[in-house]
Amino acid sequence: MAEYIVKENALRNFFQALTEGGQRTLLAPAKVGDKLQMVECEADKITLDFANTHQSPKSAFFPQTQKLMAFHKDTSKSDPFVYKPLGLDNMKPTVLFGIRPCDAKGLVVADKVFQNNRFTDPYWKTAYESSIKIGLACTAPGPNCFCTGVGGSPFSETGLDALAYVKDGGLAIKAITADAEEFLKGLSGVEAAEVAGEMAELKKAVEAKMPGPIDMAKVASGEILDIFNQPHWKDTADRCLNCGTCTFVCPTCHCFDIQDEQNEKGGVRMRNWDTCMSWIYTVHGTGHNPRPTKTERMRQRFMHKLKYIPMKQDGDCGCIGCGRCVTLCPVNIDIREVAKQMNG
């Protein structure tokens, strides 16, 4: 695949060119208030110096609130009370610049849920597959980063169309997909170069600084019920608040709630992020709750990430090691520790 560089003084033009003359929405790391986020932003607001964005980039394809369909109640017009899909036609494709390799891998995990063995989520598919994802490799991983612990790498190419790293204040880019090569080669500021060798060396050097793999062999081979019934869950759950912060910042958490809202003219059906930490998430109409206390709810999250997803996704871990939940958990429930406990 082709390799390129973008010199520091050409960055601004390059970022602007990524929108293909406004045909694509550019999402890139930039400050929103005092938080670094993956957002639609001007070329000169983009920063290259960061550990990772505060929230995961999943909202680019799976917004926290997303209208799915709408209906009207006007009986003088056609199809009253019949839901019609929203947002699928003319969805403007995006280009994500600066997504970290761990997050890109997380989106692949989510993609396998949104496009599972039986159903395809058209809202996700349309947004995800029409986007171009240019990753930015980590040369200075953050204190809670552990992608290398869960089968990833700061230079992982999974789920990316191209991978870049910061070189002399500018960028070195390697195309991964043919689409990306096609996309990149004519862009302003892009020059052909050879960077793969340097990239491979950097990769080795950065990986060497990072944590080694977390041993999950026994989790992988163990029976579900044996892990499910381990005694440590209760201890961890003691301090869990069921606050759901971990689920909201996690790049692979994909759960949502479907809600209808209406007025006298019509209504919409939308989905909103939901969290398995919530009591109401599983409660039956009868009042019976299969996960009645915080212990079951917290266990569910870790079982899902570390046991269920690997079972369903050929062994790939549901945690990609971005470390956001470790940083933000108010009671320091650390998925790395939980993984160790699960592994016995």
Place this chain on the structure above:
Amino acid sequence: MSEFEPKIVAFFCNWCTYGAADLAGVSRLEYPPNFRVVRLPCTGRLNPKYILEAFKRGADGVWVSGCHPGDCHYIAGNYHARRKFMLLHHMIEAVGVEPGRLHFSWISSAEATKFQEVAKEVVEKVRACGPNVNFRKAELNLGLPEVA
């Protein structure tokens, strides 16, 4: 353009103000028709979220009225309500709801004239605030071409 007619949600205690409104009616005391009345067993039953919900759904004003202190059918419901209302009143004005949108009164079932007076006052004060545009949920955008 005709004068703005506010929509006001009125929460009346069953034992007093609701009766006063009835009495005002049978006494042919004229009062403005801008209210949608919700009858409550007691102002103590009024959860503050009802008031917020009324505004959120587009009410221009809210009026809560119950029994005079000491006259509560349930002994102390209105005393408890008074403390709640005081905080809520303060709270919503502090976060930017215009003063003059939320009203409280004590009106016994015999006070038809007071009912008439307060009703007029409430409507005028809410009218002076203009339509509630800030503290209401935005109209649902259906995004359907055929009803645009």
Place this chain on the structure above:
Amino acid sequence: MSLPEINTKIQETAKRLLKEGKAEVVIGYRQGTAPMTVAPHFARTEDDCNQLVWSNFAKINLATYLPKFPGKVALIAKGCDARSAVGQVVESQIARENLYIVGVACNGMVDVELIQAKEPRPVFTAEEDMATIKLSGEGWSTSLTKDDVLRRACKTCVCRTPKDIADELIGAETPALSPDDYADLKALAAKSPEEKMAYFKGLVKDCLRCYACRNACPLCYCPVCFVDETRPQWLGKSQDEMDTFTFHILRAFHCSGRCTSCGSCEAVCPMDIKLREFNRILEEEVQRDWQYVPGLNWEQKPPLTTYRPDDEAEFIK
């Protein structure tokens, strides 16, 4: 007392309480696994007790764990934790005889967000004592004065040393601070309704509706929170501005006359929303009207559970 001395004292006290049967579990903190974190710690054995520590990085109010907690509990408590525990006893959420408060003379907790504003480089290690925070990362290190990075709530704490409500106290009394004068709120009150609303709506514009603030709050022990009620469903679940705004108004309202200004809600908020701004509105009002400060008295009833026939009624026609 130095931090290591406090730690030793906490561990000794915890062991003694377990041994004496005054508590079946001692709830405190232990060192976290990531820089600038601590974990709440439930010590049930002597070994567990050896992990108990004091730290400037505590985020949540430990009293949050108390309501309906089975058995006898000892709480290693900051002033605000102790006050919240008192509040829970007053509100009959926990029996007084099942609660043993080990107060720690606290000189405030730090705000990690503030630290990162001052020091944006990734922090790999943090060392602390009672006055300074030493941070280091890849090829750098720096030292911050703790008072410069205190949580906002801690700057106006009225109960740094819970000497009157604790069953025993660790550490020498910390100098008292001047209480919140609400000057900013008063200035805001003079502004136009539009400005006020813009300010408060602006505060919560990033809210994810994750309700971490609720879950971390020692007052939020309702079995079903109003945001989870479904029939009727009071609040929409989308990121609608008014639904979010209403949530924050009602959350604060439900805490009125009960909030001990511990700042847990702000500390746990993943979006660092200044949630206490809503609480402070009512905190000030409750103090002015009823001279009530929550959590300082085992007997006094919270203002919204009682009344006086001569309560102020000027606002009522």
Place this chain on the structure above:
Amino acid sequence: MGKEDRNIMHNPYLPYPVRISDLRIETEDKNLRTFKFEFLNPGDEEKFAYLPGQFAELSVPGQGEIPIGIASSPTEKGYVMFTVNRVGQVSSYMHNMKVGDVMGIRGPLGHPYPLEKLEGKNILIIAGGFAVTTLRSTIVWMLQPENRSKYGNIDFVYGARMPGLLCFKDDWTEWQKRSDINVHVTIDREAPGWTGKVGFVPTVTKEVCPPPANTAAIICGPPVMIKFTQPVLEEAGYSHDDIIMSLENRMKCGLGICGRCNVGPEYVCKDGPVFTLTQLNQLPKEY
């Protein structure tokens, strides 16, 4: 980048518009109503091709959706039928809807009972209360002349607390007259005018259950019934592979995406709701 197939992609969230063509109050306590729907758009009925045991999301515009087992059999053409218990917001709203009202159904979702695998076997069907819906579908389907010969003896045990709470009375009284199905309808306690069996479902199951050799049992009912019926079948020698159950959990999407209904790694909506006891024994009891 997938632009080309955007417009032809099926949208599994979008309900087929339907009209309520018939409804009836199913039980004495009026908590159950049976709705028949006809599809508004020609061709949708074919697209909604289902088998007994599957479910659908009933979609009431502006109110929400509820996952309900399909009570009609695919052999009954021109409509689909659902029995709805009044529990939450959507079901309560539906109880006030009228014939002619427009709503939606989305599906079929989940997997049917393993009808092909069961071929050549004797079938024991055990139902309690209104959980009989998908089993009614199964029986109607099996009793079709083209299907009946594929199965051995069919026994049907059905119980409710009292006579007025038994669903689909017309159907099972009709089946009682047939010789190709043994119907054992029971109520919990004696009731005036009731001449049928009296006793709990597990007890009746014990009395009438056919020998386990070459027999499979399909059970659907309230948790307490399942709890006491399962040991009866185990005692009678049924293998766990031959005990087939249908689960329910809170659901939203029905597509295995929104989370919440999982039991271990399996989503009840997408991978279930039909499981054998062998499968369930390896999964957490989070249902």
